[in-house]
Amino acid sequence: MERLKKEFPQVMILDPTEDFVDAELKTPGKIFSDGLHLLADGNRLMANKIAGELIKNKLIN
């Protein structure tokens, strides 16, 4: 992750791993359809994660 941030400074880097794992533990089977692809709850989680980053960068309110 640090290497990526350094090599691609223009890239906004998010790490949703912890959020996904936490959510999967709380609500098993609600985040991924197959361990890889996100279900609706997973999408919402990711959307919120991205939105938080966009707000932090003042791209949205």
Place this chain on the structure above:
Amino acid sequence: MVKIKIQLICAFLTSFFMFFYAGSSKWSFASYGYDSLIADMTSEVYYTLDTSLTDKESFIEDFEAYHDDTRARIVYILEDLAEIIRHYADSENGMIESSERLVEELNTFYSGVDEIIAEFPRKEEVLSILEPVVTHYLNYVKSQFPQIEPPSPQGNPLDNIIKFYNETQARNPFELGPFFMLEPLLNMLREKTYYERSEEITHEGYLSKRIIFREEKTIENGELIMHRIIREDDIVHDYSKPEEFSFLHSLPAKLREGGGDERVALLMEELINLANYYLLANVEENGLYIPDDVQLNVPEGYTPDIFVGNFIGILLSFYPA
């Protein structure tokens, strides 16, 4: 528009990344592929943030609207396609080693597609669009270019195919990269045209038909003497004939005249624009033969990137959210 590239690092997710960007106002699928640099560690999502999305709620609403199951499943199909390409690119000698392996790959792909699209309301369209392209692509790679480096695993599958064909073209104008690659798709669209204009072809009959192409070539002293695409039902399309070439270019208008689906006509136009783009780009260098009655027009500023965005956008229009 504000372009944003968001990189998601997920160690437990295998190597896939997706690009999304907004068209005029909404999210749309743009391109997709693998990143060899950080493969198996990374998922990437590319967005163009619509400047009308100024608050968190509208962003999330738009994001979720895009990532509904139906559209996501189309992405999955493309992922399977990309997986085949990646697998082929990763093999030791850079190629699929044997016809058995190729058959195995295709079978896996088809079974995956069948499974994934089982819930699609119009699944036959996805199959009929993807299948001949994939079949033809892999067959062509296998049969024609055993010594050539495979395309980069970066970028989306369609781009890879286009690049590959562009790089490995073209002893004959009608073997030219994307135009050649897109022949099966154009054939399929022509079939669609006939289907929509003829009551004699039953819906079930059309749907159950698996279009398989076989190509025949005669090469003497390094020169291509004969090249034709033969369909399963032995209909021969010889694109070295000007009338066939012209007919392809007239398909969108014919479809519209016949009251056909506007989206299919738009798909045709995109394919023809792309073909024309490459034909015009190579007409002098490769001494291409263009029939006199064919006008090769490309919209100003047209590029393969525009094609990819438009093409996938139209494809998705078959599956309203």
